[in-house]
């Protein structure tokens with residue numbers, strides 16, 4: 535089990551550029567299955583989850599070429615659907631969440647798809663109803679083998695083609711919307727998806743599909759209308775920077791009293807994230823497309839206008855992404871003031887606070903969804919300790935805690951961090967951190 539040994543108390547300085555967005559990568563890479571033509575994608579983060587998805591596509595027969603760092607071409611001329619019924623596929627696909635998005639494209643193009651229960655973070659129940667009810671709305675038949683935890687979907691009729699439909703999703707599921715959009719672009723007729731997720735990565739997916747020949751309107755809204763087409767062609771696509779990485783670096787700079795510049799953040803696509811950090815009292819400046827964070831000794835959490843304690847809660851885009859709440863929580867441990875962190879979407883994502891409490895943080899876990907943090911205002915430093923990363927974002931929150939702490943910390947199970955952050959130790963050490971990877 536790979537481990538980080540972190541020497542706390544080092545201030546960072548300099549510039550850092552965010553990697554391409556993990557969650558966009560998982561969507562757009564699955565979309566290459568929609569066409570026999572070549573699709574070239576730039577700014578792909580070469581992180582564990584993404585490399586596993588690329589490996590999965592290769593095993594399915596997609597010809598993948600690495601053109602340079604983060605640039606790949608994909609050509610899905612002949613896809614081996616039989617591979618999808620092998621144990622090897624089952625094991626590989628169940629290692630990551632994003633693999634679920636091969637279902638929509640395969641169903642659209644070949645009229646059938648198979649999928650094991652996908653992996654991803656163990657952060658509570660992660661149902662897939664939205665995906666499969668969406669496919670059923672398009673006419674597909676669906677079967678779930680409860681013993682093997684295996685899903686099968688089949689398009690209707692002898693021509694095995696999906697049919698456009700109106701649907702109101704019961705929740706704005708990100709991967710669910712991506713899957714249904716990818717199924718609908720090749721369906722016959724018009725599909726309307728209301729209560730669609732509309733975060734920037736979905737917008738990017740839709741724009742890429744339009745360049746491939748799809749007909750989608752309403753992009754960036756929660757109501758997408760898709761006129762099905764007979765086939766799609768190749769394209770070239772450049773991915774956005776990862777907003778979760780940007781947010782993680784802002785929090786890290788504040789916690790470690792560091793002065794850093796985060797380059798090329800695509801500020802307009804960060805939504806409410808900068809505003810939320812500002813409400814935590816963290817100062818920063820937008821400089822062109824960069825974010826400059828000055829060294830600051832204190833940051834004070836605002837109260838609401840009526841004087842009540844601030845709540846930071848997640849919500850579907852344009853609300854605050856749930857993937858940053860662990861970072862907000864750890865940053866609050868050294869703020870002046872108190873905050874309630876309310877993780878509405880996932881029910882098992884806050885248990886890592888036990889580790890922070892061991893380190894000396896003042897946190898009350900109210901229930902699985904809510905934690906109250908009373909900040910130390912840097913009067914008391916966290917103490918280094920040994921901990922295990924339970925999920926990708928808790929992992930990075932623990933890394934931030936360790937970097938700010940007094941003494942050495944050991945973080946085990948850092949595969950969880952590597953799932954989403956590329957060469958995080960190398961990039962942070964270049965700014966002055968002391969993180970040692972022990973294999």
Ligand SMILES: CC(=O)N[C@H]1[C@@H](OP(=O)(O)OP(=O)(O)OC[C@H]2O[C@@H](n3ccc(=O)[nH]c3=O)[C@H](O)[C@@H]2O)O[C@H](CO)[C@@H](O)[C@@H]1O
Nearest residue numbers: 557560631632659660705706707708709710850856857879
């Ligand atoms: C590979 C990928 O892209 N993963 C992201 C994707 O996962 P994923 O697409 O799996 O997450 P979903 O959007 O489906 O839902 C996440 C959770 O939130 C709940 N939910 C969702 C929508 C809603 O309106 N109300 C609600 O309660 C769901 O029941 C589920 O438990 O989106 C999540 C939510 O932004 C992120 O945490 C994940 O990083």
Ligand SMILES: C=C(OP(=O)(O)O)C(=O)O
Nearest residue numbers: 631632654655857926927
């Ligand atoms: C929950 C996350 O990832 P996944 O959906 O891939 O498990 C995340 O990126 O924070």
